[in-house]
Amino acid sequence: MTGEPLPPRLEATAAAQHAGEIGAGHVGVIRKFIEQLPCWVDGATQERPRANWLVRAPSFARTN
Secondary structure, eight states, X not given: OOSOOOOOSSHHHHHHHHTTSSOHHHXXXXXXXXXXXXXXXXXXXXXXXXXXXXXXXXXXXXXX
16 A cells, blocks of 8 residues: 555544553454444544543453
8 A cells, every 4th residue: 555644543442552551452442432433423522431441441441
Protein backbone atom coordinates (compact mmCIF):
# COMPACT_ATOMS: atom_id res chain seq x y z
CA MET A 1 0.00 0.00 0.00
CA THR A 2 1.04 3.55 -0.55
CA GLY A 3 -0.04 6.85 0.86
CA GLU A 4 0.30 8.67 4.11
CA PRO A 5 -0.29 6.90 7.42
CA LEU A 6 -3.69 7.51 8.97
CA PRO A 7 -4.19 8.23 12.67
CA PRO A 8 -5.96 5.55 14.71
CA ARG A 9 -9.76 5.78 14.76
CA LEU A 10 -9.72 5.56 18.56
CA GLU A 11 -6.65 7.64 19.39
CA ALA A 12 -6.89 7.56 23.19
CA THR A 13 -7.63 3.82 23.13
CA ALA A 14 -4.64 3.18 20.86
CA ALA A 15 -2.39 5.26 23.11
CA ALA A 16 -3.53 3.37 26.22
CA GLN A 17 -2.90 0.02 24.50
CA HIS A 18 0.52 1.16 23.27
CA ALA A 19 1.41 2.20 26.82
CA GLY A 20 0.42 -1.24 28.09
CA GLU A 21 -2.44 0.12 30.21
CA ILE A 22 -5.09 -1.95 28.42
CA GLY A 23 -5.03 -5.10 26.33
CA ALA A 24 -6.60 -6.23 23.08
CA GLY A 25 -9.60 -7.59 24.97
CA HIS A 26 -10.31 -4.14 26.38
CA VAL A 27 -9.99 -2.62 22.92
CA GLY A 28 -12.40 -5.23 21.54
CA VAL A 29 -15.05 -4.33 24.11
CA ILE A 30 -14.70 -0.62 23.33
CA ARG A 31 -14.88 -1.21 19.57
CA LYS A 32 -17.92 -3.47 19.90
CA PHE A 33 -19.74 -0.86 21.95
CA ILE A 34 -18.96 1.91 19.46
CA GLU A 35 -20.09 -0.24 16.52
CA GLN A 36 -23.44 -0.92 18.21
CA LEU A 37 -24.27 2.73 18.83
CA PRO A 38 -27.06 4.17 16.69
CA CYS A 39 -25.89 6.38 13.83
CA TRP A 40 -27.50 9.46 15.41
CA VAL A 41 -25.16 9.41 18.44
CA ASP A 42 -22.68 12.25 17.93
CA GLY A 43 -18.93 12.04 18.50
CA ALA A 44 -18.94 14.03 21.74
CA THR A 45 -21.50 11.66 23.25
CA GLN A 46 -19.47 8.66 22.10
CA GLU A 47 -16.35 10.07 23.74
CA ARG A 48 -17.77 10.11 27.28
CA PRO A 49 -18.01 6.31 27.74
CA ARG A 50 -14.69 5.80 25.92
CA ALA A 51 -12.92 8.15 28.34
CA ASN A 52 -14.61 6.46 31.30
CA TRP A 53 -13.52 3.01 30.09
CA LEU A 54 -9.93 4.09 29.65
CA VAL A 55 -9.84 5.22 33.27
CA ARG A 56 -11.51 2.05 34.58
CA ALA A 57 -10.21 -0.63 32.19
CA PRO A 58 -6.84 -1.18 33.92
CA SER A 59 -8.67 -2.31 37.06
CA PHE A 60 -10.35 -5.15 35.14
CA ALA A 61 -8.59 -8.35 34.16
CA ARG A 62 -6.30 -7.71 31.21
CA THR A 63 -6.85 -9.95 28.22
CA ASN A 64 -4.40 -9.73 25.37
